[in-house]
Amino acid sequence: MLGLGHVGHGGKHNHVGNEAQAYGVTMHEMQDVMGRGSQRHLWHATPWQQAVAAFTDTKPTDWLVSMNGASGAHVPTPLRR
Numbered sequence: 001m002l003g004l005g006h007v008g009h010g011g012k013h014n015h016v017g018n019e020a021q022a023y024g025v026t027m028h029e030m031q032d033v034m035g036r037g038s039q040r041h042l043w044h045a046t047p048w049q050q051a052v053a054a055f056t057d058t059k060p061t062d063w064l065v066s067m068n069g070a071s072g073a074h075v076p077t078p079l080r081r
Contacts, residue, residue, distance in 0.1 A: 003047025007035040042067065 006022040007029045024035035031037035033044065042065050049060040 003050070004034050004044060007032040040067070 006018075007024050008022040024030035024032060024037075029035050031039045033040050045065040046060070049063045049065065052058075052063055053060040
């Protein structure tokens with residue numbers, strides 16, 4: 001995914017590059033889409049929240065991410081105030 005590193009880059013293992021550990025050390029990390037698996041999480045939408053905020057002159061936290069769609073896709077939507 002654009003704007004995200006491998007699961008091991010920002011986590012507690014903090015591996016750099018394309019070495020095997022960058023794709024996850026624990027089973028949970030390896031199952032992540034940024035590791036070796038297909039599990040998606042809300043934090044995967046962070047680059048999209050940042051981009052939509054830049055285009056709309058809002059803050060990334062103004063955009064709610066939901067995984068409730070039929071496809072399980074992350075769809076940033078504005079928070080209702």
